[in-house]
Amino acid sequence: MDEPLNLVLFSGTDDxxxxxxxxxxGAAALGKPVNxxxxxxxLDAFRRERIDRDHGLAPESGAEGRAHVDALRAAGxxxxxxxxxxxxxxxxVDIQACSLSMDLLGIEENNLDSLVDGVEGVTAxxxxxxxxxxxxx
Numbered sequence: 001m002d003e004p005l006n007l008v009l010f011s012g013t014d015d016x017x018x019x020x021x022x023x024x025x026g027a028a029a030l031g032k033p034v035n036x037x038x039x040x041x042x043l044d045a046f047r048r049e050r051i052d053r054d055h056g057l058a059p060e061s062g063a064e065g066r067a068h069v070d071a072l073r074a075a076g077x078x079x080x081x082x083x084x085x086x087x088x089x090x091x092x093v094d095i096q097a098c099s100l101s102m103d104l105l106g107i108e109e110n111n112l113d114s115l116v117d118g119v120e121g122v123t124a125x126x127x128x129x130x131x132x133x134x135x136x137x
Contacts, residue, residue, distance in 0.1 A: 004033040004132040006125070011137060012041030014080060015057045020137045021083035028091030035132075036084075036095040037125045038116065042137075043101045051081050051113045084115050094128070096120045 005027040009020050020042075024034045038046055045051065078086075087093050097112060097119045109119055120128075 002033075003130065004035050004128070006035045006037070006129040006132050006134045008037045008039060008125075008134060008136045009042035010039050012043075012045040013056050014054065016137050017042065017045060017080040018083065021080040021087065023135070024093055025083055025087035025090060028087040028093050031091060033092040034087070034094070035125065035128050036093065037098060037120075037122075038095065039098045039101045040105070043097050043107065044105060046095075046097070046113050046116055047107065047111050048113045049111075051115070052079070081113070081115065088115070096125065098122065098125075 005023070007020055007023065009017070011017070020036070024036060027034045084093070084095070095116050097107070097109070097116050099119050099121045101107075102109070102119055109116075
């Protein structure tokens with residue numbers, strides 16, 4: 001279980017962020033290290049002032065998707081941000097912001113939620129990924 005799971009998060013919609021958080025928590029619970037690389041709209045969702053907002057759903061989810069999400073929330077499903085927090089308590093989870101995305105979106109490191117461990121470039125991400133699987137969401 002030494003090879004990390006490496007997630008590149010591009011989408012900032014709640015359904016895709018929740019899927020990424022669940023994958024992260026599952027891997028962490030099994031003792032697998034996880035590297036999360038935040039780009040563009042996913043990075044934007046991790047801003048301190050935006051992390052608890054509704055970020056919508058992917059267009060393909062439609063109205064039926066919204067109904068399912070509302071039912072899950074009513075049943076007590078925690079947010080994707082809380083799932084990431086729990087994953088960090090379970091195991092080794094490193095969440096890094098993409099330095100290029102930071103520049104393009106005009107985001108400063110102090111604008112990010114405490115879930116984000118730092119800022120790195122794509123080369124550093126690949127070096128940390130080693131021989132582990134890379135999943136793009």
